[in-house]
Amino acid sequence: MAKMTLEELRKLRDQKQGEMQKRDIEGKDSRIVIGMGTCGIAAGAKPVLDAFLAALEEKHIDNVSVTQTGCMGLCYVEPTIEVIVPGMPDVIYGKVDAATARKIVEQHIIGKQLVTDHMFDRPAADIIKKDGGK
Amino acid sequence: MAFRNYILVCGGTACESSRADQIYQNLLEECKAQGVADEVQVVKTGCFGFCEQGPIVKILPEDSFYVKVKPEDAKELISEHVIKGREVTRLLYDKESSRKHAKVEDIKFYQKQFRIVLRNCGFIDPENIDEYIAREGYQALEKALFEMTSEDIIEELKTAGLRGRGGAGFPTWMKWNFSRQVANDTKYVVCNADEGDPGAYMDRSTLEGDPHSVLEAMTICGKTIGAHRGFIYIRAEYPLAIHRLEIAMKQAREYGLLGENILGSGFDFDIEIRLGAGAFVCGEETALLQSLEGKRGMPQPRPPFPAVKGLWGKPTVINNVETWANIPVIITKGGNWFNKIGTADSKGTKVFALTGKIRNSGLVEVPMGTTLREIIYDIGGGIAHDKKFKAVQTGGPSGGVITDESLDTPIDFGSLIRIGSMMGSGGMIVMDEDDCIVDVAKFYLNFSVDESCGKCAPCRIGGRSLCNILEKITVGNGTLQDLDTLESIGEAMKKGSLCALGQTTPNPVLSSIKHFKEEYLAHIVDKSCPSGTCKKLITYSINAEKCIGCTACARKCPVAAISGERKQVHIIDQSICIKCGVCMETCKFGAVEIH
Numbered sequence: 215m216a217k218m219t220l221e222e223l224r225k226l227r228d229q230k231q232g233e234m235q236k237r238d239i240e241g242k243d244s245r246i247v248i249g250m251g252t253c254g255i256a257a258g259a260k261p262v263l264d265a266f267l268a269a270l271e272e273k274h275i276d277n278v279s280v281t282q283t284g285c286m287g288l289c290y291v292e293p294t295i296e297v298i299v300p301g302m303p304d305v306i307y308g309k310v311d312a313a314t315a316r317k318i319v320e321q322h323i324i325g326k327q328l329v330t331d332h333m334f335d336r337p338a339a340d341i342i343k344k345d346g347g348k
Numbered sequence: 349m350a351f352r353n354y355i356l357v358c359g360g361t362a363c364e365s366s367r368a369d370q371i372y373q374n375l376l377e378e379c380k381a382q383g384v385a386d387e388v389q390v391v392k393t394g395c396f397g398f399c400e401q402g403p404i405v406k407i408l409p410e411d412s413f414y415v416k417v418k419p420e421d422a423k424e425l426i427s428e429h430v431i432k433g434r435e436v437t438r439l440l441y442d443k444e445s446s447r448k449h450a451k452v453e454d455i456k457f458y459q460k461q462f463r464i465v466l467r468n469c470g471f472i473d474p475e476n477i478d479e480y481i482a483r484e485g486y487q488a489l490e491k492a493l494f495e496m497t498s499e500d501i502i503e504e505l506k507t508a509g510l511r512g513r514g515g516a517g518f519p520t521w522m523k524w525n526f527s528r529q530v531a532n533d534t535k536y537v538v539c540n541a542d543e544g545d546p547g548a549y550m551d552r553s554t555l556e557g558d559p560h561s562v563l564e565a566m567t568i569c570g571k572t573i574g575a576h577r578g579f580i581y582i583r584a585e586y587p588l589a590i591h592r593l594e595i596a597m598k599q600a601r602e603y604g605l606l607g608e609n610i611l612g613s614g615f616d617f618d619i620e621i622r623l624g625a626g627a628f629v630c631g632e633e634t635a636l637l638q639s640l641e642g643k644r645g646m647p648q649p650r651p652p653f654p655a656v657k658g659l660w661g662k663p664t665v666i667n668n669v670e671t672w673a674n675i676p677v678i679i680t681k682g683g684n685w686f687n688k689i690g691t692a693d694s695k696g697t698k699v700f701a702l703t704g705k706i707r708n709s710g711l712v713e714v715p716m717g718t719t720l721r722e723i724i725y726d727i728g729g730g731i732a733h734d735k736k737f738k739a740v741q742t743g744g745p746s747g748g749v750i751t752d753e754s755l756d757t758p759i760d761f762g763s764l765i766r767i768g769s770m771m772g773s774g775g776m777i778v779m780d781e782d783d784c785i786v787d788v789a790k791f792y793l794n795f796s797v798d799e800s801c802g803k804c805a806p807c808r809i810g811g812r813s814l815c816n817i818l819e820k821i822t823v824g825n826g827t828l829q830d831l832d833t834l835e836s837i838g839e840a841m842k843k844g845s846l847c848a849l850g851q852t853t854p855n856p857v858l859s860s861i862k863h864f865k866e867e868y869l870a871h872i873v874d875k876s877c878p879s880g881t882c883k884k885l886i887t888y889s890i891n892a893e894k895c896i897g898c899t900a901c902a903r904k905c906p907v908a909a910i911s912g913e914r915k916q917v918h919i920i921d922q923s924i925c926i927k928c929g930v931c932m933e934t935c936k937f938g939a940v941e942i943h
Binding site: 217249251255283284285294303329339342 | 350351354356359389391392393394395396397406408409459461462463464466467468469470471472473474475476478479481482483484485486487490494549552553556557558586588589602603604605607609611612613677703707708709710711712713727
């Protein structure tokens with residue numbers, strides 16, 4: 215994109231905000247967000263990312279985007295990931311390895327059930343969302 | 349088919365031991381009995397952190413947070429909450445207690461953490477500028493460039509009460525104002541990302557998770573003081589943070605948010621990255637600026653302060669990563685919003701890297717005024733392996749130990765100094781009963797001695813002398829006179845050193861002598877190490893009554909110091925033993941003892 219003016223920046227913000235709220239990024243309504251800070255990567259986030267991509271391909275699921283983010287702060291349960299599926303609560307899973315990744319795809323993405331024993335709590339409310347991220 | 353409700357039962361070890369499993373079973377049965385098994389999923393989760401309030405049950409999507417739940421409460425939770433949609437008030441966590449330090453609306457009542465600096469970490473893709481923009485990114489820059497004067501921006505920071513997060517806590521608005529008022533064609537903005545304390549990684553995580561917040565803040569500062577160039581001084585050991593900063597800068601330039609004529613405002617500002625070679629002292633601002641100029645990183649006497657005469661002799665605002673990351677929020681939400689968070693002395697939040705013998709280690713951001721007890725027990729979940737809490741070190745090698753008698757002190761800049769430690773940049777290392785306080789002090793001293801630049805004698809010679817005496821004590825050659833010497837050298841270093849490194853090097857020794865004198869005396873007088881850490885002061889032996897002669901220890905001993913026939917009592921030859929402790933770990937019968 216070329217250099218923006220003030221108006222163009224504002225327009226872009228509105229548009230991207232809308233996309234993030236509708237969670238409709240490039241036609242995909244669900245998201246898997248993987249914590250890829252140095253901490254997450256050291257704990258094995260890269261093989262987990264590969265496992266998610268492989269499992270989604272294997273099951274022919276194409277409405278889920280896989281993206282990365284920074285550290286969520288839960289060092290003791292890295293690698294951590296977030297799963298966002300319409301109609302279900304946003305969930306953070308910790309201590310995720312390749313096997314758990316496959317389980318999350320089968321059980322959470324396809325079966326619409328939460329995966330036991332791996333759920334953790336986002337440590338704080340979101341100050342950017344107007345409702346505190348509730 | 350998605351469920352109507354999700355019931356989350358904490359499955360952390362602390363909650364498990366208080367019958368969380370029975371609660372889980374009862375909830376499953378009640379769902380069936382009351383006919384809602386198809387509409388509700390009951391799930392066991394990882395630890396919520398609030399272990400002292402456990403067992404914890406959380407029900408989604410209402411986000412109801414129930415504490416101290418008993419197995420017999422399952423029936424009511426299902427019949428009231430799930431079926432009738434009414435929260436079971438008597439089990440809800442007290443809403444008032446956690447709002448003490450953050451009087452803002454948008455905080456989840458049961459959470460002790462409040463994230464301003466880390467607001468985007470874990471939410472956005474740090475390599476995609478659009479996601480930052482979608483979350484109010486560069487909105488502060490818009491305001492700063494088009495709606496606010498330099499005076500307005502400084503006034504906003506003054507109202508906010510933001511103090512520098514690098515350790516010293518100097519008011520940020522004053523720093524900016526000094527630079528603004530100096531008439532000079534060339535001024536600079538610098539980000540101090542030379543995070544070097546052992547156990548600290550707040551700045552790394554911030555840069556890796558949200559690089560644009562720092563770029564945006566530096567640009568706002570440039571506009572405020574009249575600078576057109578900025579530098580990020582970051583240690584070369586942070587490759588991922590550097591990589592993401594480079595991507596962020598490239599994307600910001602493409603969008604016209606960095607570089608010439610930003611957003612068509614006519615204001616030019618650009619940033620360059622400079623890599624530090626890993627010297628701890630370069631985190632000290634005057635040494636950092638020397639290093640940025642290409643010289644050897646050595647602290648310079650102040651005044652003049654960098655804000656007046658800094659990089660290449662020009663007015664320079666230098667702030668640390670965490671300070672920068674606060675700025676866009678203060679400009680967007682206003683100084684009055686920020687001002688409501690924290691204590692009278694310190695506004696806003698502080699990020700801590702909570703590590704050591706803690707159950708839930710992690711990156712923690714709390715409002716100023718939160719107590720250490722809340723951080724260690726409510727967020728950190730208490731001490732790992734149910735050991736006894738001994739002390740917590742804040743401020744890394746520059747700070748001191750804090751014992752359980754001070755755990756209820758609300759933390760801010762002033763209170764930590766009053767209890768003999770300091771805020772530092774935010775490392776927080778928890779120690780349990782197995783840690784030897786003399787050994788810990790020796791560790792920090794060794795670190796500071798290695799990192800002393802050698803320019804001034806109190807730091808160069810004093811630090812080495814402290815280290816030698818501690819070494820002497822840990823091998824059993826200490827005398828009572830040594831304790832006085834440690835204190836007198838320490839006090840002299842505090843008064844005579846040129847920079848904060850030398851002034852704070854003795855802190856771990858002085859504070860540990862103050863709080864744990866009896867442990868020093870045990871090393872000196874009894875020639876023993878109560879925690880069994882100092883190798884020269886301990887011996888391993890085998891209890892003849894417990895040893896069954898399984899030979900496991902003898903086979904594992906790396907120096908063949910253990911002898912004994914099969915089914916006969918084994919013996920450790922003290923002249924060979926290197927005190928590695930492998931025999932103790934190996935023995936299944938607790939027959940190896942430490943003295």
